[in-house]
Amino acid sequence: MAVDGTAALTQTVAAEEAGIRAAWLALLKAGGSLQTGRIREAELDTQARTVLEQLRDGLAAAGTDVRADAYAALRDTLSEISRSRAIQGFTPTDTANFVFSLKEPVFAAIDRTHGGDPAAATGGTWAASHLLDALGLHTMEVFLAGREEVIGRQGQEIAELSTPVVRLWDGILALPLIGTLDSARTGVVMENLLQAIVDEEAEIAIIDITGVPTVDTLVAQHLLKAIAAARLMGADCIVSGIRPQIAQTMVHLGVELNVVSKSTLADAFALALKRTGRIVTRRQSALSPTAS
Amino acid sequence: MDRIPILKLGGVLIVTIQVDMHDRLALALEEDLTARIAGTGARGVLIEISALEIVDSFIGRMLDNIAAISRVLDAETVVAGMRPAVAITLVELGLELTGIRTALNVERGLAMIRDRLAEDDDLESARARHDD
Structure with missing residues (x-):
């Protein structure tokens, strides 16, 4: 048939x-x-x-x-x-x-x-x-x-796109993190950061987490690992851009980030400049009323 | 190689590790370094590990031990030039070496030790500055 x-x-x-x-x-x-x-x-x-x-x-x-x-x-x-x-x-x-x-x-x-x-x-x-x-x-x-x-x-x-390491000044790096951090991404971020520290001979790295939507215990642990690894290489880390809600969540969860933390990238940058012995000042002429 | 050479430069002892560390070598280094710190009265120890590619938990603990021993003998330990891969490995092993100061390279490490020594020598005025 x-x-x-x-x-x-x-x-x-x-x-x-x-x-x-x-x-x-x-x-x-x-x-x-x-x-x-x-x-x-x-x-x-x-x-x-x-x-x-x-x-x-x-x-x-x-x-x-x-x-x-x-x-x-x-x-x-x-x-x-x-x-x-x-x-x-x-x-x-x-x-x-x-x-x-x-x-x-x-x-x-x-x-x-x-x-x-x-x-x-x-x-x-x-x-x-x-x-x-x-x-x-x-x-x-x-x-x-x-x-x-x-x-x-x-x-x-x-x-690849979302883990750039930016050089802000001699010896000062910024790592703007965007999106959720998971184990795989943290690995990439950490490697990029450490390699950039070697390449740029950076003393200070600013990790900006303005673009990270949530910080739970796992993400905090990933961050701490990156910070510890950077410290072992001889670079200090500053965390910036923790949003108010995230700060609340972190405290309620009992997450402790034992690192220097600044509210904005600008504050962190100012601190980094200060630590490397530099200051930013306004030029006198800009303050004078005659200047147009 | 049985021994890792220890160089004395001013009041600082410098050790550069340029071979893969095995356990016996690490123990010998710990012993030699302790003896040299006590013998020379050095105030700083700089361990340069930029050529060290492989670490295990034993080497990590050895670094921690050396730092602790040096502190007891009144010397500051700085580890310089750690490679990214080594740093990641140590962190993954849970050895964050919180008792050790670190520097990116020998130059910065030496500067760090000298700063520290100058601070110690000038303790009184430093304290006065701090009080202001």
Whole structure:
């Protein structure tokens, strides 16, 4: 029965290829694949043609066994299409529909070629449904993998972007922290900070946590570790930018930061300048009323 | 290498660790340094570890011990030139070496010890300044 169905399907796809493609393209267009403007009609046409040709070759060589070598070319093509759609920003439904919408034209074609033989028609339909489901699932898997790749890369980029070490003056560094601190990020932050201390021969590092939304015991512990490591290298740390709510939370949680802490980056910078033997003063002329 | 050389410069003893420390070497250094501090009456000890790439908890504790012993013998210990990786390792091991003063390099470390010694010598006036 199954063999009959596969044979019927193979025969139908070979005989009705042009008809199936036309119906499939019409369906895809009706489904709105082109409306978003992310893909051109010619491109969609080429994709449909390639997929159908490779499906026909695969069926002829290996029946409905999607994992067979004969289907390697089709799997690659679908992977390519679905990956490019993931990057172009198609929804998962759009991407899955690309394969699943092939069902209707294929079923119709089987009906046309084997309409007189109900057993072969049912077998063919079953085989087609089975095959296209497998291919659709493959497409989804690749689509998800593509999305995850994008998300992973973005996460890495954010981590790199959000941990800059800025040189404020000779021997004074600032580390503006933005976003939540977790173990992985603290590791990156700590390494960046310590390397910058070596490179700049810094005496004082200001850790500004204005952009850190919450400070719990874990975050405080991470901060203290970074500060302890910097101290071991011979640099002092000043923490700045603790917001009032965060200060309250920290005290209620019993978190103790045994370091010098200033409310703003400016105050911390002034202290750092003072400790390194410098002062900032206003020029006399700016104070005099005659100056315009 | 059996022993790490200890150099005397003015009232300061300088030790540079340029090999990987193993436990016996660390113990020998601790002993030698104690003897030298007592023998020379040095007021400062500078341990330079910029070439030290690997530390374990034993070496960390040895540094702490040397600092404690020196303090008992009236000498100030400064550790200079610790590498970032070493600092991270020590912190992760829970050895924050709170009893030791640290400096970025030998120059700063020496300046730190000299400041401290000058302060000690001039204790009375320093106290007077502080009271103002």
